[in-house]
Amino acid sequence: MKLIVFDLDGTLLNNVSKISSFTHETLQLLKKNDIAYTVATGRTFDSGQAIIHGYDFMLPHIYSNGVIIWDPQKNSLSLDNCLTSEEAHYILDTTLLQKITPFISAIDQQQQHYIFHPTITHTAEKRLLDIFKQRKNIRVLPIKHIPKGIDITNISMIGDGNEIDTIQHDINTQTHLIAYSGPAIEGQGLKWMDIHHSNANKGSAIKQLREQLKVSEVICFGDSDNDLSMFSVADESYATANAKAEVKAASTAVIGHHHEDGVAHYLRERFAL
Helix, strand or coil: CEEEEECHHHHHCCCCCCCCHHHHHHHHHHHHCCCEEEEECCCCHHHHHHHHCCCCCCCCEEEHHHCEEEECCCCEEEECCCECHHHHHHHHHHHHHCCCCCEEEEECCCCCEEEEECCCCCHHHHHHHHHHHHCCCEEEEEHHHCCCCCEEEEEEEEEEHHHHHHHHHHHCCCCCEEEEEEECCCCCCEEEEEEEECCCCHHHHHHHHHHHHCCCEEEEEECCHHHHHHHHHCCEEEECCCCCHHHHHHCCEECCCHHHCHHHHHHHHHCCC
């Protein structure tokens, strides 16, 4: 069994974070030809689900860079390498020092998904909070309501690029934490950042799926540094034209730009779809 694994943002999605009609048709052709595929994204469960719902991703999905594996057919969720209370408090202190609002993603024993947040201070953060509140399967609450013992999967934020860079530098000095960031689609010098436990990564999650699904070959697609771990375990790895230089260097080959359906065009040619 061959398994194709897609990163989402900057890879399978276009520059407005959507699956284009051409890419959708390509996914349907993969399914028709019994070619297995799934997703490995840095997005949280609720965010990733909102993107791929209705596109027939039937095999287990990888969210939050490997912290969460979700099996849609069994309706089961597994968590690995969640943040400890001490790690979460360190992230909050570091973030609030730069006057950036952290959004804490968490899951309880009943698999209810939450986002907890302190006081919102910036317009971009308010817009992001409004997006969270529109999602059906997530509860958004002030940070004072966070219960003890809940599983914290990751902490994300949006803010001024320089302030985000300062936080990221600090976080990445910590042994058990890792932060990934990139330009926010809102522009205006804003960046997003996601922080989780350093033991969680796409590569380790793909290893689990390879064993679980009896996969003989993994072909993956990505564009950013959080994709390097899955590139290292895949049999073939392809970077989009917009990918970071180190991702291109680690890839089997570089394909088309994400906003020009680069992944879909490659798949149609590769599998004669």
